[in-house]
Amino acid sequence: MSWTDERVELLAKLWGEGLSASQIASQLGGVTRNAVIGKVHRLKLETRVKVAGAAELVRPALAAEPVMVEESVEVATAQVLQMQTSLRSAARGGGVQGATAFKMEEPDDLDLDIEPEAPRAPGEVVPIARNLTLVQLTERTCKWPLGDPLSPDFRFCGNHSDDSSPYCQYHARIAFQPASERRRIR
DNA sequence: CCCTGATTCGC
DNA sequence: GCGAATCAGG
Numbered sequence: 001m002s003w004t005d006e007r008v009e010l011l012a013k014l015w016g017e018g019l020s021a022s023q024i025a026s027q028l029g030g031v032t033r034n035a036v037i038g039k040v041h042r043l044k045l046e047t048r049v050k051v052a053g054a055a056e057l058v059r060p061a062l063a064a065e066p067v068m069v070e071e072s073v074e075v076a077t078a079q080v081l082q083m084q085t086s087l088r089s090a091a092r093g094g095g096v097q098g099a100t101a102f103k104m105e106e107p108d109d110l111d112l113d114i115e116p117e118a119p120r121a122p123g124e125v126v127p128i129a130r131n132l133t134l135v136q137l138t139e140r141t142c143k144w145p146l147g148d149p150l151s152p153d154f155r156f157c158g159n160h161s162d163d164s165s166p167y168c169q170y171h172a173r174i175a176f177q178p179a180s181e182r183r184r185i186r
Numbered sequence: 187c188c189c190t191g192a193t194t195c196g197c
Numbered sequence: 198g199c200g201a202a203t204c205a206g207g
Contacts, residue, residue: 003199020190035200037191042198140188160188 001030003039011036012045027135127170130158142168144175 001007007028014024021040022033040046129146132155137143142157143166159168167175 022189032200033191034202038193038198038200041192 001028008039008043011039012043015040015045023136127157127159127168129155131155132158142166142171144168144171 003011010028011024014027015036019027020033021036025031025033025036028036129144130141131146132141134154134156136158137156140161140163142159142161144157146155146157147153157168157171159170161168161172165172
């Protein structure tokens with residue numbers, strides 16, 4: 001695959017929106033993240049504020065000059081996704097498993113993260129979804145769908161899934177229920 | 187281990 | 198110009 005004008009244009013657009021090199025690579029197809037990074041450098045379009053993994057991702061959107069509403073939403077979305085990734089890795093690094101989940105008893109519904117149809121026992125822990133888009137899924141991200149597939153807000157859980165499984169540990173339990181355990185699920 | 191971008195250098 | 202390998206890092 002070569003760098004046609006169209007592909008370069010898409011690259012520049014996505015890079016400007018704050019997507020990571022690997023995400024852009026998967027969306028372009030036929031190239032690796034290394035290729036994307038290399039191209040970005042050759043094009044000298046470094047404008048993006050440092051990414052370097054975690055730290056501050058709030059600044060860029062606010063510092064940028066006025067943009068059209070729709071574009072702002074896209075940027076904000078990308079940043080939120082990155083933030084979730086950062087928070088997740090931060091929690092993982094601390095070895096505190098509880099930090100990535102919350103008890104169902106607290107009705108502090110963060111809307112997007114709750115699967116209404118999922119039956120849960122009191123006190124059972126529900127993982128917070130990463131809300132990844134289709135192109136962000138990899139071999140080891142949970143592919144449990146969240147929301148309306150026809151909506152632009154459609155996302156996937158995206159939490160880590162064990163090698164062969166298409167779902168994270170939590171959603172695998174829901175997806176592959178033994179007949180004995182399956183009770184009334186509307 | 188998962189991920190990020192940066193750089194080098196043979197092609 | 199291209200991008201795999203490598204480096205440095207969260």
